[in-house]
Structures are given as structure tokens and as C-alpha cells.
Amino acid sequence: MHVITAENISKKYIIDHQGIRKPSSLRDVVSDGFEQLFNKKKKDSAATRKEEFWALKDVNFTIDRGDRIGIVGHNGAGKSTLLKILSRITDPTTGQVSIDGRVASLLEVGTGFHPELTGRENIFLNGAILGMNKSEIKKSFDAIVDFAGVEKFLDTPVKRYSSGMYVRLGFAIAAHLEPEIMIIDEVLAVGDAEFQKKCLGKMRDVSESGRTLLFVSHNLTAIQALCNKSFYFEKGQLLDQGETSRIVTSYLSRVSQKKLEREWADIDSAPGNDEIRVKSFKLLPDYLDELMHIDVRTSMEIQFEFWNMVEDAQLNLSLHLYSFTGECIFNVGTSSQAFARGLITGTLEIPGHFLNDGSYMISIMVVKDTSSVIYNMEEALTFDVEDFREGVTWYGKWPGYIRPQLNFSLNQPESVMNG
Amino acid sequence: MAYRTTIKAGGSGADYWLDLWRNRQLLWILSKRDISVRYKQTLLGVAWSVLRPLMTMLVMVVVFSQVAKLPPDPNIPYPLMILGGLTIWTFFSGAFSQVSNSIVLNSNLVSKVYFPRLLMPLSAVAVGFIDFLISLVLFIGLSFYYNYLPSVNIVFLPLFLVLTFVSALSFGLFFSVINVRFRDIAQLIPFIVQVGMYACPIAYSTRLVRDSLPQYYKYYIMNPAVGIIDGFKWCLLGDNSYFDLNSLYPTIIVSMVALFLSVAYFRKKENTFVDYI
Numbered sequence: 001m002h003v004i005t006a007e008n009i010s011k012k013y014i015i016d017h018q019g020i021r022k023p024s025s026l027r028d029v030v031s032d033g034f035e036q037l038f039n040k041k042k043k044d045s046a047a048t049r050k051e052e053f054w055a056l057k058d059v060n061f062t063i064d065r066g067d068r069i070g071i072v073g074h075n076g077a078g079k080s081t082l083l084k085i086l087s088r089i090t091d092p093t094t095g096q097v098s099i100d101g102r103v104a105s106l107l108e109v110g111t112g113f114h115p116e117l118t119g120r121e122n123i124f125l126n127g128a129i130l131g132m133n134k135s136e137i138k139k140s141f142d143a144i145v146d147f148a149g150v151e152k153f154l155d156t157p158v159k160r161y162s163s164g165m166y167v168r169l170g171f172a173i174a175a176h177l178e179p180e181i182m183i184i185d186e187v188l189a190v191g192d193a194e195f196q197k198k199c200l201g202k203m204r205d206v207s208e209s210g211r212t213l214l215f216v217s218h219n220l221t222a223i224q225a226l227c228n229k230s231f232y233f234e235k236g237q238l239l240d241q242g243e244t245s246r247i248v249t250s251y252l253s254r255v256s257q258k259k260l261e262r263e264w265a266d267i268d269s270a271p272g273n274d275e276i277r278v279k280s281f282k283l284l285p286d287y288l289d290e291l292m293h294i295d296v297r298t299s300m301e302i303q304f305e306f307w308n309m310v311e312d313a314q315l316n317l318s319l320h321l322y323s324f325t326g327e328c329i330f331n332v333g334t335s336s337q338a339f340a341r342g343l344i345t346g347t348l349e350i351p352g353h354f355l356n357d358g359s360y361m362i363s364i365m366v367v368k369d370t371s372s373v374i375y376n377m378e379e380a381l382t383f384d385v386e387d388f389r390e391g392v393t394w395y396g397k398w399p400g401y402i403r404p405q406l407n408f409s410l411n412q413p414e415s416v417m418n419g
Numbered sequence: 420m421a422y423r424t425t426i427k428a429g430g431s432g433a434d435y436w437l438d439l440w441r442n443r444q445l446l447w448i449l450s451k452r453d454i455s456v457r458y459k460q461t462l463l464g465v466a467w468s469v470l471r472p473l474m475t476m477l478v479m480v481v482v483f484s485q486v487a488k489l490p491p492d493p494n495i496p497y498p499l500m501i502l503g504g505l506t507i508w509t510f511f512s513g514a515f516s517q518v519s520n521s522i523v524l525n526s527n528l529v530s531k532v533y534f535p536r537l538l539m540p541l542s543a544v545a546v547g548f549i550d551f552l553i554s555l556v557l558f559i560g561l562s563f564y565y566n567y568l569p570s571v572n573i574v575f576l577p578l579f580l581v582l583t584f585v586s587a588l589s590f591g592l593f594f595s596v597i598n599v600r601f602r603d604i605a606q607l608i609p610f611i612v613q614v615g616m617y618a619c620p621i622a623y624s625t626r627l628v629r630d631s632l633p634q635y636y637k638y639y640i641m642n643p644a645v646g647i648i649d650g651f652k653w654c655l656l657g658d659n660s661y662f663d664l665n666s667l668y669p670t671i672i673v674s675m676v677a678l679f680l681s682v683a684y685f686r687k688k689e690n691t692f693v694d695y696i
Contacts, residue, residue, distance in 0.1 A: 086426070087532070089530065092426065094428055097424075097425070097426040098425050099422075099423070099424045105532065105533070108531045111531045111532050116456045116460070117456060128445045128448040129445065129532055157459075
């Protein structure tokens with residue numbers, strides 16, 4: 001029996017290109033209005049600068065009772081928009097969803113916690129916000145406190161909690177909801193290993209008790225462990241659905257089809273300037289299997305070529321690797337040397353077991369006379385590194401920017417044992 | 420199936436009020452939250468709710484009665500007349516400003532979880548109501564001090580409370596929606612409350628307006644707050660307190676129409692809050 005039926009749901013956003021300034025105070029609206037009143041041309045151009053963006057487009061699916069659905073896709077694929085529509089936070093622009101049963105959605109841990117209130121008060125507040133009634137909360141109160149491990153701090157305002165305690169309490173409340181349908185967005189990315197194990201166990205209980213689960217995560221390991229079926233979203237469309245293992249495989253292979261090579265054949269239209277022109281950037285992973293995707297074990301080589309247009313130029317190259325959130329992970333530079341006019345090539349090796357899973361961007365800078373930047377190409381290449389682990393029962397996001405394999409061992413000197 | 424939800428463009432429609440009813444416990448809990456966090460980490464705590472009307476009353480008594488020498492309504496002690504007006508104004512202005520800010524103050528909820536959005540402004544009334552009750556107790560104490568006993572008019576008190584609630588909610592609802600898009604409202608509200616305090620018969624009697632500005636009197640009583648305040652004072656202080664029944668009609672008409680329009684406006688806009696907040 002279908003518990004969720006979605007027919008043709010789409011969500012449109014209007015992106016305002018009216019410069020950086022968005023009219024956000026009445027004064028701006030009034031002054032914009034006046035400008036447009038007296039300057040008709042401007043109004044026309046302002047209208048054309050508004051752009052439609054379909055975060056979801058014609059999505060259809062049905063979900064059966066007891067299904068555990070994993071939702072995968074890149075950032076901006078429409079996963080979060082879908083969850084927002086299913087949780088009734090925002091309306092679809094078109095289409096319709098019918099849901100049978102009570103829905104609890106967990107888009108954030110500890111939604112509505114008030115920092116000034118105590119843990120005890122917040123359990124009741126948060127529980128009510130998530131849709132529990134008072135008797136249900138009372139019934140599971142002890143279990144929640146126990147699960148979160150905050151007995152001693154029940155009467156302390158949550159603003160004095162450590163972030164770990166805060167998150168644990170938030171998840172504990174959500175875990176004791178008893179809805180027929182549960183929607184979870186990326187909450188496993190929090191807490192310590194011990195707690196994540198508890199969370200996963202709880203989520204498995206939820207699904208084994210016949211309830212329906214929708215789970216969005218970038219963490220494919222967790223999705224494979226939890227979900228029997230999966231949806232793959234790309235650019236607002238539901239591209240594929242089916243058995244989790246098949247969807248994850250096809251997702252990974254599609255990921256690897258991302259353009260990792262950029263080439264410009266014509267020197268005149270290639271990016272650059274009078275001094276240098278870029279010919280190509282390539283990221284060549286040393287794939288481990290036929291799936292052709294980059295995971296944390298994969299080593300790769302970055303190859304680049306550019307034309308030097310100036311005779312006897314003293315050049316060196318500087319390469320930055322950024323995380324998707326914009327932090328620079330590292331910066332490496334070549335030594336400076338003299339080049340004649342013509343093609344210059346270079347390579348950089350990035351070893352396997354070095355970068356953590358995540359999305360990365362590379363920017364390349366050409367420097368003249370070790371001092372002046374003559375060309376800087378931001379986001380020259382972007383690529384994703386997928387997670388891989390063996391022999392662990394923990395599926396949380398592996399912390400850190402890098403994930404090196406270092407010599408790390410334990411031993412027990414006998415002398416200490418005797419003493 | 421007990422819970423069947425249909426989600427489509429333009430909101431929920433028919434089961435809206437049922438949904439609101441199902442969530443009545445949340446209304447209570449949100450109100451309780453607003454009340455209990457109000458004076459956290461303050462030294463004087465709830466004493467503020469007593470001090471504020473008391474100080475305001477003292478200042479007004481000194482300025483309007485002692486300095487300006489305005490006459491009170493016959494046989495009514497000036498402080499009692501002022502505190503009567505202040506008490507209901509506390510309810511109206513507190514509820515009105517809390518309702519106006521309710522959506523923005525709860526923006527973390529708006530963007531993360533669904534519940535009928537109308538619960539936020541409804542629960543925001545609570546804080547103003549508690550202040551009102553405290554002020555009312557203060558008023559009762561003061562009337563004992565002046566040995567001024569209430570009349571039978573007091574049976575009409577609930578009517579004026581309902582009217583105050585309806586008008587504060589409906590004006591507040593309207594502003595709460597605009598506030599989501601334009602935070603100018605947050606600047607405007609304290610100003611409205613401040614001006615309103617002098618535009619309404621709190622520090623003085625409506626009788627004075629009638630006697631000294633007869634040509635403007637008919638406009639003065641169009642202000643819906645005048646009917647509420649005079650009516651409330653009439654309930655507590657008896658027939659000595661000036662109350663023109665003609666001032667009640669604008670109150671009833673304006674607040675009912677405003678309620679109808681603002682709820683409709685709120686419902687039309689509530690599903691777009693998340694996009695602007």
C-alpha cells in the first residue's frame with residue numbers, strides 16, 4: 001500500500017538578478033518603485049534579470065509502507081527541496097503529494113530548542129514542535145533522557161550544554177517520536193562515534209518496526225546500511241530509483257562522468273591574457289575498479305598545459321586546493337624558472353589515502369618573477385572524493401579535511417606491566 | 420486513516436482549522452515558553468511587570484494631574500483612572516507588538532518544521548495577557564487603597580477583553596506578515612505603541628476631548644481603541660467613568676472586519692514565509 005504518492009511535483013524559485021542589493025526594506029522598495037516609475041527602460045531590464053530556477057521538476061514517485069528510502073544526489077539536486085515539500089515547510093509550485101499517516105521530519109537536530117530553558121523544558125517544547133502530545137512525551141521522557149545521557153543536566157539551561165550534549169538531546173527526542181513516516185536530513189553527520197552507532201541502531205529499529213523512512217545523506221555507507229530502496233536526483237529531477245545497491249553504483253558511475261578534463265584547442269579563444277593562455281587542465285585518477293569513481297583511496301594526477309606568449313619569462317605556478325566550503329586545504333608551488341615562448345606542461349600528483357571524502361576545487365595561479373600574479377584561474381577543476389571504509393561499524397561523516405594513513409599503533413611495554 | 424495529508428500548491432485548505440485544533444497543545448507550550456523565558460537572567464524578574472505600569476502611572480499622575488491639572492472623571496481618583504486605562508492598554512499593546520514580531524522571532528521554526536503557522540501569533544498573545552493580569556491585580560490593590568468598590572458593570576469585562584484580544588490579534592497578524600518581508604515593521608511598532616498611548620484616553624478622560632475639542636470628537640471616537648479603553652474603565656470604575664456607547668460601534672466593526680481580512684491575508688501568505696524569512 002502506498003503511504004506517499006507524489007504526482008508531478010515541481011518547485012520554482014525566482015532568482016533576483018537586480019544587482020547585489022535585494023529590496024529588503026520598505027525604503028528600497030519605494031525608491032526602486034520611483035526609479036522604475038520614471039525610468040521605464042530600467043523596469044524592463046529589471047524584469048529580464050529575474051530568472052526562474054526549478055529546484056524540482058515533474059517528480060513522480062510512490063513509497064510503500066515500511067520502505068526505507070535513501071535519497072542521493074549532488075548539492076543542489078533538489079533533495080532538500082523535496083524534503084521541505086514533504087515536511088510541509090514549503091508548497092510545491094505545481095503537483096500534489098498525498099501522505100497517509102503522521103509525519104515527523106527531522107531537518108535539524110533540536111529544532112526550536114530555547115537556550116534559556118532547561119533540558120527538561122526543552123524536551124517538552126521540542127517534542128510538541130515535532131508533533132508529540134504531552135502524554136507521549138511523558139511516556140518516553142525517561143527513555144529520552146537515558147538515550148541522550150543528560151540526567152545530571154536536566155535542570156540546566158541548554159545554553160550551558162556542550163554542543164555534543166545539545167545534539168544528543170535533540171536526536172534523542174526525535175528518535176522517540178512514533179510517527180508512521182519519518183523524514184531525516186543528514187543528521188548522522190553529528191555526534192561522536194558512540195552516539196552515531198546508537199543513532200543508527202535507533203533508525204534501524206524505526207524501520208524494522210514497519211515505519212517508513214526517508215533519509216537524505218551524502219554518506220553512501222550509511223544509506224547502504226539503512227535503506228532498501230533509493231532515489232537518485234540530479235538537477236531537480238528524479239533520474240533513477242530502485243534497489244539501493246544498484247542506485248548507489250549508478251550514482252557513483254555518474255559522478256565519475258563529471259568533467260575532469262578541460263581543453264581549449266584554439267589559442268586565441270583560450271582563457272588567459274597577452275602573457276599566457278591555458279591549453280588544458282586534466283585530473284587523471286588512478287581508478288581502483290571498473291566503477292571509475294574517486295574515493296579516499298584513489299591517487300590522482302593533475303596535468304596542465306599552457307602557452308607562454310612572452311619570450312624569456314621567469315614563471316612559476318601555484319596551485320590551491322579548496323574544500324567545497326571554501327577553506328584552502330593546501331597550496332603548492334613550483335620553483336621559478338625561465339621559459340621560452342611556447343607550450344609549458346606540468347604535473348602534480350595527489351596520493352591516495354590523503355584527502356578526506358568531500359567536494360574539492362582547484363585553482364591555478366601563474367606567477368611572474370616570483371612576485372606578480374599574471375593569471376589566476378579559479379575553480380579550474382572540481383571533483384568529488386567518495387567515502388570508503390572497511391571493517392568499521394560506524395557510518396558517520398569522517399571528520400577532518402584530510403584522511404591520511406599514518407603509522408599509528410598501540411603497544412604495551414612489559415616494564416610498565418610489571419611496575 | 421486518522422492522518423491523511425494532501426500537499427499541493429496554495430496550501431492545505433479544508434483541514435486547516437482541524438489541524439490547528441490538533442495542535443492546541445503546542446499553542447499552550449509555545450505560550451508557556453514565551454512567558455517563562457521572558458525574565459530569565461534578570462535580577463528583578465517578574466517584578467518588572469509590576470514596576471512598569473506603576474512607574475508609568477506615577478509619571479502620568481504627576482504630569483497630567485499635578486502639573487497640567489487635568490480633571491479626572493467625577494469622584495474617581497486620578498491614579499485609579501490612569502491605571503485602569505493602562506491595564507487594558509498593556510494587554511492591547513503587549514499582545515499587538517508580540518503578535519507583530521511572532522513570525523520573525525520564530526524564524527528558526529518556520530524554516531525547519533511544519534505546524535499551523537497561526538499558532539505563533541496566537542501564542543504570542545499570552546505574554547501581553549500575563550502583563551495584563553498583573554496590572555489588574557495592581558489595580559484591584561489600588562482600588563482597595565482608595566476604598567473604591569467595583570460596580571455591577573464588571574460583568575461586561577469579558578466582552579471588552581475579547582474585543583481587545585480580537586483587535587490586537589488582527590492588527591498584529593497583518594503586521595506580522597509584512598514584517599517577514601520588511602523588517603521596518605519592527606521599527607514601526609514601538610512608535611505606534613508610544614503614539615497610541617497619548618492618542619488614547621489613558622492619561623486623560625475622553626470627556627475632556629468632548630468638552631475642549633467638540634468639532635473633533637466624532638473623529639476621536641472612531642479610533643477603535645477608544646471604545647475598548649473607555650469601556651474597560653467603565654466596567655471597573657462604574658458609571659462615573661466616561662463611556663460613550665457610540666465609540667463602541669467603530670471598535671466592533673473595525674476589529675471584526677480586521678480579523679476577517681487579516682486572517683485571510685495571513686493564510687494567503689503563510690506558505691511563503693519560508694522563502695523570505
